[in-house]
Amino acid sequence: MKNTEKGIGKEAIRESRKLKLKIFMKNKLAVVGLVITILIVFLGVFADVICPEGPYVMDIAKRYIEPCGEYIFGTDKMGRDVFARIVYGIRISLLVGAVTTLVTFIFGMVLGMIAGYFKKVDNIIMRICEALMSIPPVLMAIALMSALEPSITSVIMSLCIVYTPQIARVARGATIAAKENTYIEAATAQGASSLRILLHHIAPNILSPVIVQGTYIFATAIILEASLSFLGAGIPAPAPSLGNILYEAKEGIFTANWLTIYPGIAMVLTVLGINILGDGLRDVLDPKSN
């Protein structure tokens, strides 16, 4: 399982990549996930092309219009186009998910490797991680948000603080396992620097389990952001995120059910696509897990 890519020729690597792609494509479900995700990402990325007017255009005279030709998902209490808000909401939710995943990936990886490799700091880093992980994510994020200014950046920061320890723990475990390998002992004996060993030998080896953990974080971060916004502690109005569109929909739930239903479907599709994709990726990277 934990064979190093160093020992294998370049061609072999290419072969193995082809094989992985094959496994992935063979998994029909993963392809479905890929299609959904591409669609959602397309909506999010090209939000300003699809809805050039943006999500903020208000017209009080047009409040609570039912879904129709002009407004396919209807309008909200401010007369804003719900479709536009959903499209931009997807953009913000994806942004939050992607940046959170990336940042936690980098920080978690670095912290985890340091903790796993240098015994002296291991205890300190892991106690801090354990302390952070012992607070339920929603509560922790709410508390963090009350300390930070309400903005997208703050939401991302809070989510990163919530999820970095999880990545760090996985990375640490993998690092400790990788350290046992004889070739690393050999490299140490040859006098290679710690930095070199970490970057060239350990990092490539622990990538798989960390990425597997990362795929979980993408989807859960989107859900956590939505929950935060739904509690009114997330992304501040009027910026749309799938969570706070639903939070605002609660007010008009008796008059305008389209405000709950369409953003709800968008939310589920977004997370579903990423979840399926994540499953597919896990099958490739960690065949044992299935």
Added chain:
Amino acid sequence: MKKYVGKRIFSVIVTLFVLSLFIFFLTHSTAGDPASNMLGSDATEEQVEQLREELGLNDPLLTQYFNWIADALKGDFGDSYFRKQSVIEAIGECITPTLELALYAEILAIIISIPCGIFAAKKKGAATDLGVSAFALVGLSVPCFIYGLLLILYFGVDLGVLPVSGYKTIEEYGTSEHFSYMVLPIISLALTQAPLLTRITRSSMVEVLSLDYIKTAKAKGLKGTTILTKHAFRNAFNTILTVLGQSIGSLVAGAAVIETLFNIPGMGQLVVNAVLKRDYPLIQGLVLVISLVYIVINFTIDMLYGVIDPRIRVSGKS
């Protein structure tokens, strides 16, 4: 073994210390303060300042921290600013609805997920399996408040048959009223827990069913049902139990959104309200207690693993 346990206990204490520091300075660095919140939006600055002084909020932060931690070590987590009770009393009052909610939701989740998981495993690759797996995957992608909103929309608004908010105790209002208020929150939470349980049940059953002794049992001509329930499920049960334990934990801690949506006076709503009002002693006490429970559960699990699998002790030493 003794050395290992000692080491672990020491690390738990360090973790708690770090946690207490973190949560104290986090709550005290929040914008907004309890004094002006209590006095209302029109209070003058002098009045707010006076109340801050009297609540001890103007002392140096370190002094406040040491006072708090010294009392906490004696089991006194202080008094809530807004509730006329101590933090411990507040927790005692709010823990019942949360525990009830978690318990009911977990039972419903088990009723849904264990049979689904077993049948999916038995018919691995067949339509049943695909259906169950798809259900689980979709279910995993729906945040619990979406279930909540849709249930309110259908049962509360369209049909108008179920109350959509509040909490009634069994003792005062009887079982039927109690449950009529709990149905929608229970379903919302159960539907978020069931997919995960279904998946775990399915995968651990698949693993067990592929083992040699099951094949032997089959070869011996034992009835399918007997194999499934007596041999396979019993073996898969350990894994399922572990996940079950964790999921109850996450239910208790994570019901905040559902409790807020359905207006249930439980722990989750208590924390959310405490944060909104900046009730420092209550936030600190609550987070510390919730985390303590989590840490103790994990510690116990670690210890049990240590007893079962001596290899962990060895790597724990390194």
Added chain:
Amino acid sequence: MRKTLRRLIAVALTGVMVLSLFACGGDSKESNKDSSVLNVAMAINPPTLDPWLSTAAAVRDTNRGIYEGLFELDENLEPKEQLCESYEVDEEYKVWTFKLRQGVKFHNGDEMKAEDVVASLNCWAENNVAAPSVITAGEKFEVVDDYTVKIELTKPAFTFLNVLTSPCQFAAITTKECIEARTTTGVTEYIGTGPLKFEEWKQDSYVKFSKFEDYQSPGYDLTGDAGNKVINFDEVYYYIVTDSSIRTAGIMSGEYDIAQTISYDDIDQLSSNSDITLVNNLVGNYAVALDKKDGPFADEKVRQAAAYAIDVDEIMAAAVPNSEYVEKYSSFMYKGGLWGTDSGSEYWNQKNAEKAKSLLEESGYDGTSVVLLSTTAYPRWIDATLILEKQLEEVGFNVEVQTYDWATMLDMKKDPAQFDGALLWWPLATVPTALKLNQTGPDGWIIFDEVAASFEKLNASKSVDEAKETWSELNYFLLETASSLPLAYFSEPYATNGVKDFIPFIGMNIYGCSK
């Protein structure tokens, strides 16, 4: 395969049975049909029930049944004797003497005496934010005899009774012992002379009252908050239901008999139900407050530009979508009350973008960002603020809206350097001197020597007409200098299900109603 299918069906059936078992419980709402118990859904969670501590309107709303004052507001918003038998004042409005009613009982059975009243009123004077406008520090209420109370003021206070009767932080009367045992976070026991006896406060959930059997009427029928407060129930529950959709659902299902502050969006839904009656409650007025201390709005021309840019109709359509709940008005004092005035209306709701642009150009406004403050606690504030933002941007302002949770906003607004303005609402004021025109915060970034001088003049008035004239001048000044821009008075619907004779008055008021 077939076997599996059968089992699956069995499992599904079990699930359905369990669910329907739960669902069956849905119809039993015995307790709500009981006509001796009233279930009320309140919209805001009060931070405390201590009447003197907090300025929050939710406090007054929740505890008003427990306590009474010497005076209460009648339906014309004027003070009328409640616990007080009669009063006397000298020509200069400096020495006020109050004769108390005899035989009034507190909930604990003790009779109300002058020492209780003095302790309560001095507590009020120390804490009330409007009290300094009539009482100078050090002046105290004093006991004359068991049923007489007196206060001597150094400055004339024409509006003394109005301030004493102002609804927020109201001058409630409790026992001397309660005041003595009072701590920094309020009284520990809620004892008053009102018709509702405090039973239990289950935090964040409900407040329970019982009927006070020994309630003593002042001897005249209820008018506004004053008079004989009849309670037709043995028990009253005030449930804290902060979510408006939940209040609506609860009133439709009959779970609540009365629900406070129904969302305007739910009005159609509710009025189609014949069991449900909607009643208006006058809340207060929406206003735009501008920071005159620093930032762009320190310049009078820039403020005037903003005032000309404002289209009150559009803003109010966002804040209150149903026009029947809105009364657009160019003053902070209620149109229908004693203090109504039209002065300065030529500066109000002009919707003159051209004039605004030219004023802005004249002022040399350099495009500095103008920060508008808003809070997630009131979604309607945000909605209306967004419209205000749009209107200001259309004439050339560079606007940034910042939204915070309630606690943070309370903190933020202490520092005028952080913000330049806010759209907000003020609760109904019964007298100009109780207006928050002379305080800090976004409500009070209006601190002008002119305001203080005008209030002093108002209190030195010798007649109502003289006082009204002074207020009228001040209102003109506020509008001319665009110091603070009143938009409209607004009310909100309360809903009842099967309750007769329910008339809210400055908030929840259940006297005289029955089911």
